Amino acid sequence: MTAPTTPAAEALPHQGPAAGTTPLIIRVHGTPAGQGRVSFFGKGRAVHSNHKKLMPWRAAITDAARRELAYAFPADAARLVDGQPVPILLGAIAAEITVTVPKPKSAPKRLTSWPITRTSHDIDHHARAVLDALTHAQVWKDDAQVVEMTIRKVYPGEGIDALDRPGALIRIWPIPTEAVGR
Template identity: 45%
Template sequence: MTTLPVPAATTAAGPRPDLEFTVHHRPAPQGSKRHVGGGRLLEQSKRVKPWRDAVDTAARAARVVNHIGDVPVHKPTLDGPLSLEVVFTVRKPASAPKRRVTWPTTRDSGDIDKLLRSTFDALTTAGAIADDSRIVEVSARKVHPGEGLDALETPGAVIRVWRLLEAVAR
């Protein structure tokens, strides 16, 4: 008997994300680390920490469902098998054509797997997901500002997370 993942929550229009938010900041890939002595490793890119902080802040804000006085009440941390969709809006190079849509394939736009790595870690530190090992399905793409579905007008990302339930294949 084979089991297939299916979204836990659905609407008439289709699966409804359990968490959805937008990050307005330049996406940064989490790449290699460099050894600085004494067993310490530092991130090579100075852009990673600000990106992770921006994702963390946006995820925490998206999780707030109510307030008791000044204390925010958050949605629970998503656990179990998760599906994630991310659309990264990256800067369009000055050399790219201005009047037509182009794909972000330059080195400056970042490797999509490394963009995902920094984003996954930020979702975990924000308490949005229990651990990035829970992500079993990913859809990710890079677009330039204003060019394509879910493209923002400035660099950033649209992030959606679904909890998956097990379903029996027929």
């Protein structure tokens, strides 16, 4: 006897890259900054609350992504349409992001601990900074294409995918249409 098939059972969550799909892996070093609130000054002028830390971090992600795209997709990375770079990934995308933040001197040295202080930024702010930088790098047309995401925040050398110094390890891959269970 087989279990009844329900819509929820058919549409199982996607887990990792599909067979034969290699994720695009971007490793970037620098001091991570979360993308906090935006202050608006009228006439289209807006500034992020931590602009001085955020902009270098986003630039580092953009540069690392463009280098990786040029290596992974040499023919596509050079394509321009109307003078604008063509986004490499189209359709639904999954992302896995590990942000390695600096460990404060007050944190335990011999124990694995978690970055849960206000100075480590909210995890969703880190996600927004990374996704917006990847949009700027033309990895995809818009970060709305990311339909599945795992993000973690760790200290150097501690936890899954932690780098040896502050930065981020980003894996992205397209989700094939057949992976949604239809």
